[in-house]
Amino acid sequence: MRPIPGPKRSALLAVLTAALLPVAWLSTSGGVAEAAGPHVLLVGTYKGIHGGYRTIQGAVNAAHPGDWILVAPGDYKERQDYTVPSWPSGVWIGKPGLHLRGMNRNTVIVDGTKPGAPTCSSKASDQDLGPSGQGRNGIEVYSKNFSANNVSIENLTVCNFETSTGGANGNQIWWNGGDGGGVIGLSGYTGNYLTATSTYSNGVNYPAGSYGIFSSDSTHGSWNYDYASNMSDSSFYIGACQQRCDVVMNHAHGQFSALCLSSTNAGGYLLVENTECDLNKTGLVSNSQNNDDWPSPQIGLCSSDPKEPQTGATGTKSCTVWMNNYIHDNNNPNVPGNGVSGLAGGGPVGTGMIFAGTEYSTMYHNLVTNNGAWGILVADLPDQESGPANCQGGTWVPAPAGVCYWQAFGNVSLDNQLQNNGFFGNPSNGDIGLATIAHNPGNCFAGDQDPVGGATTQSTDPAGLETNPIYAPTANMCTTPNSGDMAVLGSQALCDTQLVAPCPTLNTLCVYNPNLPCIPAPGFPVNYPRPGTILLSMPPAQTSMANPCAGVPSNAWCKTTTNTSPETPTRMALPAGWAAMVAGAWLVNGRLRRRIAS
Template sequence: MNKCHLVYLACTAAVVGAGLGAAPASAGHMTHVVHAGQSIQKAVDAAAPGDTVLIARGTYRESVTVTTPGLTLRGMGRGVVIQPAAAKTTAKTTAKTTGGATGKDAAKAADTCAAAGNGICVVGKKNRKLQDVTLVSLTVTGFTRSGVYAVDTDRLTVRKVTAVKNGVWGIAQEASARGVFRGNTARDNGDAGLFLANSITTEQGATDTGGTLVEHNRLEGNRIGVTVRRLRNLTVAENHVTGNCAGVFVVGDENKPKAGAVTVAANRIVRNNKSCPKTARLDALQGSGVVMTGTEDTLVTRNVIRDNAGKSPLSGGVVLFKSFVGTTSERNRISDNELSGNLPADLVDQETAKANTFEANSCRTSRPAGLC
């Protein structure tokens, strides 16, 4: 066993199959332990594919960028808090704490993550996705953009992460596939607690996520609990969504292929009655349970959707909302949900297309009448 040094304070052996492209698997993966006052980024930079960076309880004022496949970034619980660096921290200081002359590329990446206002960045390449990274059991808070931001990843797992009071998104991912987001808490973030998209900046057709899974998360006090934008083949299941301006958004546009083939199942979506003002992209929000716009072949089933009440054009229990760009929602199925106390109605269909199905829902009110 190799001798541990610097932040290598513990070594473990395991067989973990992980890799980026042709990266070889290792039979002796390392655990790099970081204590309060030390640099998480320095440990990440020193890690090899398949290694674990284990973070002790404490507050760490830095942004962290992960570009190593198969890496696990594991905190020792929610008492591991990652916050923005102090304003006086300079690029020179950051380079020093992320490896100095031997870690210039990593330092530059960490600076880029911080400059963009993100806490933890997991970054691959467009033609070479970063594979099998895991983030688990830590808190990210106070960043101007996202607590966790991932791009060009494959099989990213985010578990038991608490993302609180970040300026835009709690946990965000774009241009990625086969992600798992399980058991996280996203609270009081400026936009979505969980935000998943094909591309944040580019107009293009929906992409297939290969079965990305969003389950058992607690999403509260955000503008939107979960946003799924221009994606296909994704499941949002068994989440607790409350106290947001809107619960779950499934959003498409005029591009092809159309967004859809999303399953929203067995979630508890209650009292999402926070009031949020109109933005350049979206009307004012309040009292929305599940909103679908510009989507196809989406299934909304076995959810409990209660007491979502507001006067926004998007208010209601389950709302098929007429797309701002005129794209119709077609072949969506809303079935076997338990709805009550939603205003202006439990089910709201603003679509001109009549190719959507409402069946076997337990509800009292609908617009137009007759959907319950």
């Protein structure tokens, strides 16, 4: 959900100054491995052995396609954007096949604060908004026209690359296939053992970190064991990939952001699994949107292209699937961007998983607990933006409304485990809400349980979503016409989001307009929390790669070539007392892991 398009970048070539250094000097300095084949460029000093480069960008400039760049522990104040301001990123990668890897996830830090500032400082005076205040991105892989395919970034931390005061940039790690171009320009990307965060935001306003780990206009991706937090839009973003996303996000964790995952105009094979979202304003979100992440809409059906996967993870033609995730305690209004950053800022606080204007997607075997508004919300989406492909796939409702209306249909909720959702206590709050006008097909629900491991949930609006045959799927696809509750639930969802107009509560009106009183209007609920004080901090240490030399050609830091893979950490722990009840729910057959080259 991106309210502000990023700047368009020209396809210039990087200045390869370091590549002109004599090869003999590089080999003796530890800068490049002596063996034939891919070279290994070393940044910093590791275990007393000096690499040939002091900056990551210097190594990137010197590298050739297929090379490895290893980075020693240190605080790297990368400032490539001060050399080439048209590329507003600390590290800019524009060539294919590079492998960038830190030697320790928690102590290799790419830091957006000013030179001389403490590592990832939270002080306003230490923040760096770029050479012209345009905002900054951290590590950006720019690949218009497939110029930087197959770049991997692993085992490091990126922090405090902030937006401009107007909200531009602010992405910590970004695979950018040509932002705003409406076509996919990057094929193949990997992000493993990454941490992305920011310790600063201007309250709910900009500057702030915008996205943690981000891909747009890109396909054939894989993210594993990543963590992101403190973002004004979302911890993770996958979007603008039409029905060709072909990406797996596995064992991720997102906290303290407006959204845990934002997935806009994305579809085809897109699998989010074994991921935890907690302490955000809102958890997982999929949506259509009339913005520069065109073409819209979001379509979860498998692509018609025979080179793309033809079956989703549940064995149906629904290729966009969220399964085996743990979505809990997303009730936090005190996050950057709340009420400010477009649709993400307006995401309904207290909601675990949302399909908004989404088509033919599946929620399966997720554990969804302790979300105060709704555990699961499937809703139509009125979008007030005007995008490059104006309202493609939606219905334009002219003035005075002036919105692109996206219907949600063909979606399925299967065998999810729900408990203690809806405790805000407003009308319609509960485990599952469906706020849609009539459509054929509609949206379907089956096997969702509350309490965990117990009976079919009765906490739904409309009532009977799990038992009324008009909401029953056929072979795990939705084929029947139906509609939801656009009266009470529709108004409650809008009240929670404040997308169309402020919903009066005890503290809402005066927060958004100091000339209005902080008095609830009669008949309106007062139980959707609104933002107060925003306090951000560095996350705790995350699991690092057990062997950062795995798969790397022999070099001064990794003496022997190894093809072994890093260890696989165990799956996240379930809450105490629930493991026995849901043990069987985590076993899923037929997962599709195909990676198909363009």
